Amino acid sequence: MKIVIPKEIIPDEQRIALVPNAAAKLIKAGFEVAVETNAGAASGYPDAAFTEAGAKIAKTAQELYSGANVILKVRPPVLNKSAKKHEIDMMPSGAVLICFLEVLRDPGIAKLLAKNKITSFSMDTVPRISRAQSMDALSSQASAAGYKAAIIAAEASHKFFPMLTTAAGTIPPAKVFIIGAGVAGLQAIATARRLGANVEAFDIRAAAKGEVESLGAKFVQVDLGESAEAEGGYAKEVSEEAKKKEHEAVHQHVAAADIVITTAAVPGKKAPLLVTDDMVNDMKPGSIIIDMAVEQGGNVDSSKPGEVVYKHGVKIIGPINLPGKMSIHTSMMYARNITSLLNLMIKEGKLDINFEDEIIKGCCITHNGEIVHELTKQLLEK
Amino acid sequence: MKIVIPKEIIPDEQRIALVPNAAAKLIKAGFEVAVETNAGAASGYPDAAFTEAGAKIAKTAQELYSGANVILKVRPPVLNKSAKKHEIDMMPSGAVLICFLEVLRDPGIAKLLAKNKITSFSMDTVPRISRAQSMDALSSQASAAGYKAAIIAAEASHKFFPMLTTAAGTIPPAKVFIIGAGVAGLQAIATARRLGANVEAFDIRAAAKGEVESLGAKFVQVDLGESAEAEGGYAKEVSEEAKKKEHEAVHQHVAAADIVITTAAVPGKKAPLLVTDDMVNDMKPGSIIIDMAVEQGGNVDSSKPGEVVYKHGVKIIGPINLPGKMSIHTSMMYARNITSLLNLMIKEGKLDINFEDEIIKGCCITHNGEIVHELTKQLLEK
Numbered sequence: 001m002k003i004v005i006p007k008e009i010i011p012d013e014q015r016i017a018l019v020p021n022a023a024a025k026l027i028k029a030g031f032e033v034a035v036e037t038n039a040g041a042a043s044g045y046p047d048a049a050f051t052e053a054g055a056k057i058a059k060t061a062q063e064l065y066s067g068a069n070v071i072l073k074v075r076p077p078v079l080n081k082s083a084k085k086h087e088i089d090m091m092p093s094g095a096v097l098i099c100f101l102e103v104l105r106d107p108g109i110a111k112l113l114a115k116n117k118i119t120s121f122s123m124d125t126v127p128r129i130s131r132a133q134s135m136d137a138l139s140s141q142a143s144a145a146g147y148k149a150a151i152i153a154a155e156a157s158h159k160f161f162p163m164l165t166t167a168a169g170t171i172p173p174a175k176v177f178i179i180g181a182g183v184a185g186l187q188a189i190a191t192a193r194r195l196g197a198n199v200e201a202f203d204i205r206a207a208a209k210g211e212v213e214s215l216g217a218k219f220v221q222v223d224l225g226e227s228a229e230a231e232g233g234y235a236k237e238v239s240e241e242a243k244k245k246e247h248e249a250v251h252q253h254v255a256a257a258d259i260v261i262t263t264a265a266v267p268g269k270k271a272p273l274l275v276t277d278d279m280v281n282d283m284k285p286g287s288i289i290i291d292m293a294v295e296q297g298g299n300v301d302s303s304k305p306g307e308v309v310y311k312h313g314v315k316i317i318g319p320i321n322l323p324g325k326m327s328i329h330t331s332m333m334y335a336r337n338i339t340s341l342l343n344l345m346i347k348e349g350k351l352d353i354n355f356e357d358e359i360i361k362g363c364c365i366t367h368n369g370e371i372v373h374e375l376t377k378q379l380l381e382k
Numbered sequence: 383m384k385i386v387i388p389k390e391i392i393p394d395e396q397r398i399a400l401v402p403n404a405a406a407k408l409i410k411a412g413f414e415v416a417v418e419t420n421a422g423a424a425s426g427y428p429d430a431a432f433t434e435a436g437a438k439i440a441k442t443a444q445e446l447y448s449g450a451n452v453i454l455k456v457r458p459p460v461l462n463k464s465a466k467k468h469e470i471d472m473m474p475s476g477a478v479l480i481c482f483l484e485v486l487r488d489p490g491i492a493k494l495l496a497k498n499k500i501t502s503f504s505m506d507t508v509p510r511i512s513r514a515q516s517m518d519a520l521s522s523q524a525s526a527a528g529y530k531a532a533i534i535a536a537e538a539s540h541k542f543f544p545m546l547t548t549a550a551g552t553i554p555p556a557k558v559f560i561i562g563a564g565v566a567g568l569q570a571i572a573t574a575r576r577l578g579a580n581v582e583a584f585d586i587r588a589a590a591k592g593e594v595e596s597l598g599a600k601f602v603q604v605d606l607g608e609s610a611e612a613e614g615g616y617a618k619e620v621s622e623e624a625k626k627k628e629h630e631a632v633h634q635h636v637a638a639a640d641i642v643i644t645t646a647a648v649p650g651k652k653a654p655l656l657v658t659d660d661m662v663n664d665m666k667p668g669s670i671i672i673d674m675a676v677e678q679g680g681n682v683d684s685s686k687p688g689e690v691v692y693k694h695g696v697k698i699i700g701p702i703n704l705p706g707k708m709s710i711h712t713s714m715m716y717a718r719n720i721t722s723l724l725n726l727m728i729k730e731g732k733l734d735i736n737f738e739d740e741i742i743k744g745c746c747i748t749h750n751g752e753i754v755h756e757l758t759k760q761l762l763e764k
Contacts, residue, residue: 014540043540044666044667044668044695045667046695133549134549136550137550139549139550143546144542151536154537155530155534155536155537158396158425158426158707158708158711158712159710160529160711164525166521167521167522168716168719169714169718191544191577194576194577195573195576195577196576284426285426286425286426286710326540326541327668328539328541332553334550336551337550
């Protein structure tokens with residue numbers, strides 16, 4: 001069985017789906033592993049490290065895909081410009097593809113996969129059940145993103161995060177306000193706390209309070225008058241009335257903060273606008289906002305994907321692909337996630353997929369020329 | 383008595399010599415304070431904050447300097463392009479100037495100051511005695527620089543600094559190696575430790591061991607066979623033999639590190655080359671080097687001021703004016719330092735300078751048309 005790892009094509013994507021260490025384990029289990037040349041170079045995993053692990057290096061994508069049984073990728077397949085072919089068209093019929101297919105954003109890709117008879121699994125629809133924890137790539141990558149967002153904020157800020165007592169006076173700790181206490185938000189809180197900042201956090205899910213407080217941050221409590229927690233622990237959209245209450249609470253904490261980090265994304269939906277222009281206007285000059293939801297439409301008025309915008313003396317940063325800026329470790333974690341899922345499909349050295357398994361059911365998008373994922377089908381029918 | 387604060391002219395210098403809070407204290411003591419318009423805008427101190435503190439806003443440098451008795455600046459005077467005059471030529475004869483004159487780098491400026499009969503004091507030659515601690519701007523600014531260097535390293539790194547135990551495996555802490563444990567180095571150590579990194583530090587001054595260890599870092603011990611500590615606690619240049627011993631010790635620790643931060647600057651001399659190309663070559667791909675001495679010639683082979691250089695898969699960052707990237711807090715600390723020195727020159731609401739005072743003697747560069755600073759005179763005679 002040949003497992004292949006292509007070089008990611010999407011610009012600036014530095015991650016790779018498998019690291020040498022994880023490749024070695026698959027090779028030890030009796031599989032053939034091939035890696036496209038330079039696929040790991042940008043994330044600190046040179047070809048030599050894969051060769052040392054026993055993997056083969058393919059000089060081109062064409063060579064790589066030839067005879068492949070399993071394809072492990074990070075981002076969804078796209079057009080390979082140098083091969084002048086879509087990646088899906090290079091994959092052998094009947095092959096298994098595992099990656100972030102992002103079907104909630106673009107369900108259309110499922111049609112192409114079904115047409116080419118690829119059995120595909122999307123890392124971003126793995127159910128959040130305890131048996132699937134080690135396969136939860138959304139969490140592992142979001143955790144790295146939250147860490148990086150806090151570091152980028154510290155880098156951009158002209159203030160110290162920690163309190164300092166010096167001969168030149170006492171420097172008070174920076175005030176960091178984090179909106180959204182999911183995996184990314186919690187890691188941003190933990191990182192800002194590590195640096196010594198005074199951290200406040202808000203989440204429309206009241207259940208987040210305990211987690212926020214366990215990290216040494218203050219939870220901003222707002223009575224929304226309704227629950228905002230969807231199945232699986234994700235946040236869901238709330239009513240207009242609840243949004244207004246949220247807005248008022250957020251306003252005063254944004255105005256008092258030196259740093260605001262927003263992390264409120266609802267999977268498959270446009271991110272809610274949480275920090276409005278009047279809030280930005282009430283911030284102190286020199287303050288910093290990091291909009292982690294900028295790629296999903298943004299939580300912050302004026303934020304732009306991949307850009308830095310100055311508004312009312314506030315620096316608004318809209319970072320894209322934060323997990324990609326942590327590629328040495330996010331590749332390592334992703335490799336662990338993806339091989340955990342792959343191992344679920346393997347019995348006695350061969351692919352043996354139980355399509356009735358809850359995890360498999362949750363993340364299988366296409367099989368045998370059909371779209372089998374219910375939510376994807378619904379989105380396509382819309 | 384009129385105390386004036388011009389807008390800094392050197393490109394990207396965002397600091398200001400006095401913050402509104404410090405201005406208010408001087409005004410309360412009976413002095414007139416004038417600030418050039420927008421002088422604090424880039425560091426989060428708008429004109430309105432100074433007006434509120436009771437300061438006057440001057441629309442131009444010309445208007446500001448007119449009738450000025452004391453001029454407080456951050457960087458050395460340079461040509462004011464919009465006024466088509468050198469800043470020194472705009473200062474009234476007999477006025478007192480306090481700023482970083484950087485005479486060790488360019489003693490020539492002392493001639494111009496003497497010619498125009500400016501009584502000048504340099505913040506960078508204030509003696510390091512305990513009575514002058516609150517005036518030690520070199521330390522306050524170096525502390526901010528060390529903090530920022532560690533944050534920039536974390537921002538550039540594709541690895542987590544802290545150890546993380548996640549469902550996707552355990553992430554080991556990043557290995558950070560810091561060369562030079564002066565004020566900047568110690569703050570870089572403290573910051574990397576706050577973030578959870580595994581920190582090692584080296585300093586040719588064996589006395590640094592205790593301070594390094596008190597921050598939770600490991601001190602790399604090397605027997606140089608001679609002392610490397612100069613008067614005032616600064617590092618001094620060592621013999622060729624000692625350099626070779628240092629080189630060998632540094633090599634293995636650089637090779638093992640994910641992050642190297644070099645902070646070894648000898649005041650008034652070219653910074654020693656400590657990280658050679660063969661050391662960089664032995665680092666893992668994706669590693670990061672921050673050369674804090676890049677403006678003094680650099681501790682790292684290939685580092686360039688204000689640039690990012692990639693060598694052997696290692697990202698070498700040569701940041702310039704790090705204190706300027708912390709301008710909200712460094713302006714606050716600098717204001718405290720400079721007013722402490724100014725207060726030493728004031729008796730009963732008037733300038734009354736005791737030129738026999740050890741601190742005044744140490745930092746007075748020119749007075750009554752003469753260069754009075756011994757080291758500056760020696761440098762000019764060379």
